[in-house]
Amino acid sequence: MSDPTAPGPLAATAALMADPARARMLAALMGGDALTAGELARIAGVVPATASGHLARLAEGGLIAVHAQGRHRYHRLASEEVAAVIETLGGLAARLAPPRPWKHGEAAREARLCWNHLAGRLGVALHQRLTGSGWLTPISGGWAASDEGRARLSATGVDLDRAMVASRFACDCMDWSERRPHLAGGLGREIASAWLDRGWLRRLPGTGDRDVLARRRVAITPAGLLGLREGLGLAAA
Amino acid sequence: MSDPTAPGPLAATAALMADPARARMLAALMGGDALTAGELARIAGVVPATASGHLARLAEGGLIAVHAQGRHRYHRLASEEVAAVIETLGGLAARLAPPRPWKHGEAAREARLCWNHLAGRLGVALHQRLTGSGWLTPISGGWAASDEGRARLSATGVDLDRAMVASRFACDCMDWSERRPHLAGGLGREIASAWLDRGWLRRLPGTGDRDVLARRRVAITPAGLLGLREGLGLAAA
DNA sequence: TTCCTGCTTCGCCGCCGGCCGAAGCATCCC
DNA sequence: GGGATGCTTCGGCCGGCGGCGAAGCAGGAA
Numbered sequence: 001m002s003d004p005t006a007p008g009p010l011a012a013t014a015a016l017m018a019d020p021a022r023a024r025m026l027a028a029l030m031g032g033d034a035l036t037a038g039e040l041a042r043i044a045g046v047v048p049a050t051a052s053g054h055l056a057r058l059a060e061g062g063l064i065a066v067h068a069q070g071r072h073r074y075h076r077l078a079s080e081e082v083a084a085v086i087e088t089l090g091g092l093a094a095r096l097a098p099p100r101p102w103k104h105g106e107a108a109r110e111a112r113l114c115w116n117h118l119a120g121r122l123g124v125a126l127h128q129r130l131t132g133s134g135w136l137t138p139i140s141g142g143w144a145a146s147d148e149g150r151a152r153l154s155a156t157g158v159d160l161d162r163a164m165v166a167s168r169f170a171c172d173c174m175d176w177s178e179r180r181p182h183l184a185g186g187l188g189r190e191i192a193s194a195w196l197d198r199g200w201l202r203r204l205p206g207t208g209d210r211d212v213l214a215r216r217r218v219a220i221t222p223a224g225l226l227g228l229r230e231g232l233g234l235a236a237a
Numbered sequence: 238m239s240d241p242t243a244p245g246p247l248a249a250t251a252a253l254m255a256d257p258a259r260a261r262m263l264a265a266l267m268g269g270d271a272l273t274a275g276e277l278a279r280i281a282g283v284v285p286a287t288a289s290g291h292l293a294r295l296a297e298g299g300l301i302a303v304h305a306q307g308r309h310r311y312h313r314l315a316s317e318e319v320a321a322v323i324e325t326l327g328g329l330a331a332r333l334a335p336p337r338p339w340k341h342g343e344a345a346r347e348a349r350l351c352w353n354h355l356a357g358r359l360g361v362a363l364h365q366r367l368t369g370s371g372w373l374t375p376i377s378g379g380w381a382a383s384d385e386g387r388a389r390l391s392a393t394g395v396d397l398d399r400a401m402v403a404s405r406f407a408c409d410c411m412d413w414s415e416r417r418p419h420l421a422g423g424l425g426r427e428i429a430s431a432w433l434d435r436g437w438l439r440r441l442p443g444t445g446d447r448d449v450l451a452r453r454r455v456a457i458t459p460a461g462l463l464g465l466r467e468g469l470g471l472a473a474a
Numbered sequence: 475t476t477c478c479t480g481c482t483t484c485g486c487c488g489c490c491g492g493c494c495g496a497a498g499c500a501t502c503c504c
Numbered sequence: 505g506g507g508a509t510g511c512t513t514c515g516g517c518c519g520g521c522g523g524c525g526a527a528g529c530a531g532g533a534a
Contacts, residue, residue, distance in 0.1 A: 008257060009334035010264065010327050015255035019492075023248040037511060050493055052512050062333040071501040071510050084411075085329045090247050092322045096299040097246035124377075131375045138368045138375065140361075141417035172409060172418070174321075180378035181409070256522075274481060287523060289482050308480050308531040 016061045017089065021046050022054050024212055026063065026077070026086055031215030032116045034067065034074035043212065080184060083115035084173050091176025109177045111201070112216040117173070117188030118201075122220065124178040126191070129234045142171035142185060153191070156231045157198045163190040200224030253298045254326065258283050259291050263300065263314070263323055268452030269353045271304065271311035317421055320352035321410045328413025346414045348438070349453040354410070354425030355438075359457065361415040363428070366471050379408035379422060390424075393468045394431040400424040437461030 017023055021044040028035060028043045035043075041051030055075055058064045063082050067074045077083050111122035118126060130136045135149025145153065150160055163169060166186025173184035183191070195201045201224055204217040220228070228234040254260055258281040265272060265280045272280075278288030292312055295301045300319050304311045314320050348359035355363060367373045372386025382390065387397055400406060403423025410421035420428070432438045438461055441454040457465070465471040 008260075009330035010323075011255050011257045011260040013326060013330035013333060014251045014253075014260070016251075018248055018252035018255040020245065020248045021492080023245075023251070027247065038509095041511095046492090047494065048511065049495080049513080053492080056512085073511070081329055081332070085325055086247075088322055088325050089250060092318055093246035093250035095318070096250060128377050132377075140365050140369075141415075178378075258522080275479095278481095283522090284524065285481065286483085286525075290522085293482085310481070 013061065013063075016058055016063055017086070019054070021050070022058060025051075025054065025058070025075075027090075027212035028215060029064065029075065029077045030083060030086060030113075030115055030212075032076075032113050033215065034076040036072045036074060040075060077115055080115065080168070080173075084184065087114055087119070087176055088174050091174065091179070094176055108213050108217050111218050111220060112213070113192060113218060114173060114175075114182065114184070114216070116192060117182070117184050118192050118195075118218075119173070119175050119182050119216075120177060123182030124175050124180045125234060126232075127172070127181055127183045129232055130183065133233075136170060142168055143183075143187075144169065145187070152232060153187075156191075156200075156227060157194040158187070158190050159194065160187075160190070163187040195224060198223075198227075200227050250298065250300075253295055253300055254323070256291070258287070259295060262288075262291065262295070262312075264327075264450070265452060266301065266312065266314045267320060267323060267350075267352055269313075269350050270452065271313040273309045273311060277312060314352055317352065317405070317410075321421065324351055324356070324413055325411050328411065328416070331413055345450050345454050348455050348457060349450070350429060350455060351410060351412075351419065351421070351453070353429060354419070354421050355429050355455075356410070356412050356419050356453075357414060360419030361412050361417045362471060363469075364409070364418055364420045366469055367420065370470075373407060379405055380420075380424075381406065382424070389469060390428070393428075393437075393464060394435045395424070395427050396431065397424070397427070400427040432461060435460075435464075437464050 017026060024044045025040045028040065037051055037055055038048060040055065041048045044051055044054065046054075055064070055066070059066050059075075063078055064075050065078045067076070077086075109120055111118065111120045113119065114123070117123070130149065131138075131143065135146055135152055136143040137146055145160065154160060163186035166189065168185040170183060170185040170187040172181035173188070174180075175182045182188070192201070196203070196218070199221055201218045202221055204214070204219055254263060261281045262277045265277065274288055274292055275285060277292065278285045281288055281291070283291075292301070292303070296303050296312075300315055301312050302315045304313070314323075346357055348355065348357045350356065351360070354360070367386065368375075368380065370386075372383055372389055373380040374383055382397065391397060400423035403426065405422040407420060407422040407424040409418035410425070411417075412419045419425070429438070433440070433455070436458055438455045439458055441451070441456055
């Protein structure tokens, strides 16, 4: 690892996020999907030629990973750490910027995805429920599941074995809208995946390319409301 | 709060950190001291005129706060949240950048300040000790002190009442060198302050203006080694 | 008052980087 | 093969921003 306070790397990484077009691309990729260069060009509001240059820089800098498939090239965020930095920096930026009306209503604050795990009020409430009840216990750098916690989570369809193989089983990711941590790591990913599969959550339709937050919004279904209350004692709003 | 995924604010805030001179200034301010414009100019390696412009932009953007005193103007980081973002972003940048030799030896990884609280191996070990032993218990968005924890910390000279008045009593701040959280918030600040006052820690002398990390390095004194072991059962390296 | 020091404002220059259109490859479909 | 689609590379334009020196404006000291 190089010196992180060496201003070079810090400034270089910040510069990758400092362009509006690249920021829009990164924000769109926070939805967790891998997107093609063309989609990202439309989202960023630039022609494909310009987008191609931006994506090359982001990949070169290590913020995104590229996967070629046929004549499409799919781009996704490179790692959980990149997602966490964008979420954290976005939260600071939102509080520093002059307050503007919240154009998404409350849906995005209620529940959304942060790369591949749950965020928003639901994500934070889940974190509080799991840690406050002792189902997750603090360990070095994250959380471990207690026996009771494993049983409860398995009953909601979460594959704990798959969650264990991640580099981190469970750790915190600062939520920009709630200013409290939500759950990230392998467990966070498996929870979001399982509950979407089982119909407890559903993705809300996007409203267009320029609405980068749209791809991230999810909603709790009636079945999810019931399941969360009965399975985890979680009274989601 | 405005929309944080609106790319405007995110890109604007990132741009403030995307210049090498400004990055050096921010890195220097991570030492926790308030520095004058002249000092920051020398640290950044630019003439005062240029530095003045940079500082105006950082203040305008809300990253730093300025305090005029006589003919000096003192600059400090605006908030804990700004420090956390710089620490997090710096960690990502360090891992993305091509690995270079660690020019500070191990001292900075061992113990350093992160704005006003302890970081490095010591900061992470302290966090693990306090949370793992139940002296801090998880609450919504941070940590609360148990009775036992309050007694232990008070015995080491920490003023818990002053720690309570902070907007956050105790919360996590991701440590770039250890990739694990250390303790921030009012408690983190009071711990660092108390142990420096009591001579358990001492600041290491800097090696020059261009070494931005130098202002952050601290070392455990023999008295501190003893006190941490006896008071908290913390076997610091 | 007079001088010195710390900092800011102003004017100018040079360069980096973002943007586009056009052209060049690659891949897939018919 | 021929044509459409997705993406990249190249060349040129232009705005923005970082750099400096000089001048201006406090605040403190003698």
